[in-house]
Amino acid sequence: MEKFTRLTAIAAPLLRINVDTDAIIPSREMKRVSKTGLAEGLFAGWRYQSPGSRAENPDFILNREPWRKAQILLSGINFGCGSSREHAVWALHEWGIRAILAPSFGSIFQGNCVRNGIVPVVIDNAVIEGLARKIEADPHGFRLTVDLENCRVSSSQGESWPFTIPDADREMLLEGLDSIAVTLKRDAAILAYRDRDRVRRPWIYLPARDK
Amino acid sequence: MGQTIIDKLWAEHTVADLGDGATLLYIDRIFLHERTGSVALKGLETAGHTVRHPEQVFCTMDHIVDTTPGRTDDTRMPGGREFITSTRASAIAAGIHLFDLGDDRQGIVHVVSPEQGIALPGVTLVCPDSHTCTLGGLGALAWGIGSTEGEHALATKTLAVRKPRSMRIRFEGQLQPGVYAKDLILHLISRFGASGGSGYAIEFAGSAIRALPIEARFTLCNMAVEFGAWTGIVAPDETTFEYVRGRPFAPGPAIWDQAVAHWRTLATDADAVFDREIEIDCSQLGPHITWGTSPQHGGNIGDAVPDPAAEPDQNRRQSMQRALDYMGLAPGTPLEGLPISAAFIGSCTNSRISDLREAARLLRGHRVAAGVKAICVPGSSQVKKAAEAEGIDRIFREAGFEWRESGCSMCFYAGGESFGLEERVVSSTNRNFENRQGPRTRTHLASPATVVASAIAGSLADVRKLKGN
Ligand code: SF4
Numbered sequence: 001m002e003k004f005t006r007l008t009a010i011a012a013p014l015l016r017i018n019v020d021t022d023a024i025i026p027s028r029e030m031k032r033v034s035k036t037g038l039a040e041g042l043f044a045g046w047r048y049q050s051p052g053s054r055a056e057n058p059d060f061i062l063n064r065e066p067w068r069k070a071q072i073l074l075s076g077i078n079f080g081c082g083s084s085r086e087h088a089v090w091a092l093h094e095w096g097i098r099a100i101l102a103p104s105f106g107s108i109f110q111g112n113c114v115r116n117g118i119v120p121v122v123i124d125n126a127v128i129e130g131l132a133r134k135i136e137a138d139p140h141g142f143r144l145t146v147d148l149e150n151c152r153v154s155s156s157q158g159e160s161w162p163f164t165i166p167d168a169d170r171e172m173l174l175e176g177l178d179s180i181a182v183t184l185k186r187d188a189a190i191l192a193y194r195d196r197d198r199v200r201r202p203w204i205y206l207p208a209r210d211k
Numbered sequence: 212m213g214q215t216i217i218d219k220l221w222a223e224h225t226v227a228d229l230g231d232g233a234t235l236l237y238i239d240r241i242f243l244h245e246r247t248g249s250v251a252l253k254g255l256e257t258a259g260h261t262v263r264h265p266e267q268v269f270c271t272m273d274h275i276v277d278t279t280p281g282r283t284d285d286t287r288m289p290g291g292r293e294f295i296t297s298t299r300a301s302a303i304a305a306g307i308h309l310f311d312l313g314d315d316r317q318g319i320v321h322v323v324s325p326e327q328g329i330a331l332p333g334v335t336l337v338c339p340d341s342h343t344c345t346l347g348g349l350g351a352l353a354w355g356i357g358s359t360e361g362e363h364a365l366a367t368k369t370l371a372v373r374k375p376r377s378m379r380i381r382f383e384g385q386l387q388p389g390v391y392a393k394d395l396i397l398h399l400i401s402r403f404g405a406s407g408g409s410g411y412a413i414e415f416a417g418s419a420i421r422a423l424p425i426e427a428r429f430t431l432c433n434m435a436v437e438f439g440a441w442t443g444i445v446a447p448d449e450t451t452f453e454y455v456r457g458r459p460f461a462p463g464p465a466i467w468d469q470a471v472a473h474w475r476t477l478a479t480d481a482d483a484v485f486d487r488e489i490e491i492d493c494s495q496l497g498p499h500i501t502w503g504t505s506p507q508h509g510g511n512i513g514d515a516v517p518d519p520a521a522e523p524d525q526n527r528r529q530s531m532q533r534a535l536d537y538m539g540l541a542p543g544t545p546l547e548g549l550p551i552s553a554a555f556i557g558s559c560t561n562s563r564i565s566d567l568r569e570a571a572r573l574l575r576g577h578r579v580a581a582g583v584k585a586i587c588v589p590g591s592s593q594v595k596k597a598a599e600a601e602g603i604d605r606i607f608r609e610a611g612f613e614w615r616e617s618g619c620s621m622c623f624y625a626g627g628e629s630f631g632l633e634e635r636v637v638s639s640t641n642r643n644f645e646n647r648q649g650p651r652t653r654t655h656l657a658s659p660a661t662v663v664a665s666a667i668a669g670s671l672a673d674v675r676k677l678k679g680n
Contacts, residue, residue, distance in 0.1 A: 016533075017526045018405050018505050022644045028626030031290045033249045033297045035358075051632075051650030076526050078406035078439060082644060084341040085247060086357035104409050107375075107441050108341055112357035125526075166373060167231040179359075180260060183367045186227055186235060190369055193226040193237055203462035203470045204239050204334065206266045 002117040003176035004148055007098050008156075009071035011144040012061050013132035019075055020082030021109060025091040027083075028052075038091035062095075065139075072144050074128050074135075075102045080109025089116045099146040101128055101153065114169045115179065119148055123163050131155065148173060213480025215377050216446050217412045220352040220477065224335050232373050238364050239334040240267055243307075244320045245298040246274035247339035251361035252301035260366040261305070268307040268365065269329055270298065273319045275625055276312060278588050278615040284312065287627025305365075316459075318591020318617045321345040321433065321559040325425075326593055328458025332447035332474040337364055342559050342641065343442075344435045347415075348428030349455065350447030350477060355436065375441040376410055376486040379479075381417030384494035389675040391569075392427035393561060393639070393658035395419070396434040397499040397509050399491065405507040408440030411487065414479060415445050419493045425454040426565040433560045434641050437506040446478040498674055500546055500637075501656040503534030504645050510546070512661065512673045518542035537645055538653050539633060546671050551655075553636040554585040554666035555648075556612075558622040561639035561659045562590030564597050570659040571598075571606040576679055579611035580669025584630070586613045588620040612666075624649040637665040 028051075029041025040054075047063060049055040056063045062070065073092070079102040080088060089112040092100075099119040113120040134157065135142045143156040148170060154160035172179065183190075198205050214222075226235040243251060248270055255262065262268055275291040276282060284295045295312070302309040310316040316327055321342055324330040332350035337343060339361040346353035356364065364370050382395055400407065413435055415428075423431070428445045435443030445451075452471050455461050462470040501509035502516050508531065510517070519531040519542065535542070540549075556562065556570055567589065579585040587607045589595035595617050598604055604614045621628055622640045629649025630636045636654050639662050643654040655671060664674035674680065 015526070017530050018507075020642075020644050022623075022642070022647050026646055027623050028288070030246075031626070033253055033294055035250060035254070045646045045650075051646065078409060081405060081439060082341065082436075082642065084339055084355040084357055086250075086339070086359060089357070104406055104439075106439070107410070108355050108357055111360060115357065115359040166233065168229060168233045168371065168373075179371065180258070180363050180366050183235065183363065183369060183371065189227045189235070190237070190367065194368075197237065201333075201470075201473065203331075203466050204267075206460065208266050 001115070001176045001178065004098065004117055004119055004173045006145065006147045006149060007071060008143050008145040009098070010066050010069050011072035011074055011131070011135060012067040012070035013074045013135055014061055015074065015076050015129065015132055017076035018078045018081055021080055021085050021088035021106070022082055024080065024088040025085065030085065030087045035090045036094060038087055039094035042091040042095045071096050071098045072146060073097050073100045074132055075100065077103045077125065079105050081106035084108045086112045089113055089118060093118055103128065114172055117173065117176070119146055119173055121146060121153060121163050123153060123161060127161050213483035215479045215483045215485060216350070216414055216444060216477050217352070217377055218483070220333060220335070221374055226369055229371055233371055234374060235369050236335060236372050237369055238337055240269070240329055240336040241364050242320050242324050242329065242336065242338040243268070243270040243361070244274055244340060245272045245294045247358050248361070249294050249298040249301065251339055251358040251365065252305060253297065254358065255362045255365055256301065258362070260362070262307060262365045263368045265306040269310070269324070270302045270307055271310040271317055271320050271323050272298065272312055274619045276618045278618045278620040280616060282312065282616055288625040291625065291627065315592045315596065318593065319559045319562065319619055322563060322590035322594065325349055325429065326458070326591055328455060328461030331455060331461060332451055333477050337370065341436045342433050344440070345429050345433040345559055347432035347435065347442055347444035348425060349451055350444060350474065352442065352444065354442040375412040378408060378411040378413045378487040378489065379485040380413055380415055381488070381490045382415065382419035382493050383417045383490060384419055384492050386419060386493055387497070389498050389660060390496050391658040391660060392423055392430040394496060394499040395493060396431050397501065397506065397656060398496055400434065400438050400506045401499070401509040403438070405437060405505050406439035408435065408438035411440050413440045413443045415443055420445055421448065424565060425450060426563045429563065430560055434506065437641055447474050498658065498661050500661060500671060501643050502538065502540060502546055503531065504537050504643055505530065505534065506641070506643060506656060508534050509656070512547050512671065514546055516540045516542055516544045516546065547673055549635065549671045551583060551637050551665055551670055552634045553630045554579070554583055554662050555621055555636055555638040555640065556659050556662050557586070557588030557590070557620050558640040559590065560641045562588060562594065564594050566639070566659045567594065567598050567603050570663045571603040573660055573663045573674065573677060573680060574610045575606050577610055577667045579666045583666055583669050585611055585666045586615065586621065588615040589617045591617045621648055623647055624652070637662050637671060
């Protein structure tokens, strides 16, 4: 997985609440058994003028300058709620988003971000709204920095705010770790658990299948 | 201090404490479907990992498969065939249980897993699908995950999880006729918001819950995720044990008593403390219906469309306004009587045999209003078979409903079939998001009973007023 330490970039305010993963990537845009080829379908229902078309809706934030090059997204509460589809995160990542600031996230989505190199920054709604106003006042000059090492967000106008992220998530993002490899270091504990549990809850252990 | 059911299941499944509130939890059962399981299995293959304990991993075809009679691997969704064939090939190669097309165990993942006795009280069960929380209805700790987490669970039989905060919601009192589990959960979400349960694992308790049959508990827990919760759970009781007994993958007679004795220990202790408690009096609730594009946008069938101008919070106001524009509704319009063009009964929320029985009971002797496209999709091949044995399919067909093969069908739009642009649908599903059931389709969520009453009336209707009911 790609590492994340610090990023200074254009930030796009999409201040809607309850942005669901069906909106981030509509089901009809998940066309193949693949984690790639999804950027075009990102926010398709909002980004394009009509369903199925590719004619851009000029009002949608990611179709406007300078936000076509945004790498940070700002949004409202419960961002990424709804369907578990990891395609939402793959689409955001492929399009170029590396960090999302929101007061809260859908929990499956939040986990999916961390596993794919996108930082979910949980931060107060007042901070997000303040930032959005400043971005609109100076769209071309304003830059936002997400510093994962120090857990701070700062603006090109000099202010900064701390944010919290669980240690394990932070480490996974900073180091770009493969979570399966990390867990398999504890294989002895997993096998020991299974041996204990087999005695306690034998009904859990179904017979091996004939292939 | 006592423990909650969630504390007990957490402790019981702990492989290792990872620090910072994270735990490596043992995962008892993994379920996959062709929509997201396909990419998880393929990802695992590409990374060179194998499935540990394939005998505890299950897979079904539900999301993209066609639901019209005589179906094959071809789908209405362009490219859908690849999801089916790829999943089949990966499932066979991995040696996991596959409930393929034509297998009489096939169906919607969350309908099949309890039906087959795969989901059990006290198990940890994950699936790359957000409505996995449905199985909390049996007292399972079950939650939805992403595909990458799915790969992790398949390869290691564990997941690293942070323990959510705990909430108990007590539903007290007796439900009035015409009011169902679906109305309870929609009421909860409209009152506390679609993120009201964010960060929590929720135990549903109280006299109204104890009185619910298991399938209604599934409906309730199914929508815990629409409340933003990590999962929902109902402590197992005698009703649960009776439901589980004798199912194909459930503990057999030799081990049954031992399993039940263990399951009895799981209920929350009397002195356990939750981070948050909510109590709801159910005795006054009526049938619920949504009017917007979030499950939180809803009210009683007798209500009118609310006025965004009266909403003090700016974000909520804007979200309401967007919703009304999308739904083509003006503030003050009564919900009851709004003309509809379609009615849908199906999905992991409300497509089980008890749902279809109740719908058929109400539908008997009536006809769907002219111009309304009405569809019923049984949740599993088993549900379909049982319904046909009882003659339920005939009641649906004679009333003017289409009767389908099982699957997710038009619960969501995959690029194939939809209800059409700006068509108004009353639906027993769980999501009324923009474009969820089709481009610009306008979805009103309700119980199957309300769907039936509305289909007959040709407009959103109060099931309590249905003649002959
Ligand atoms: S029925 Fe609908 S909500 Fe349930 S699993 Fe299928 S697509 Fe998802």
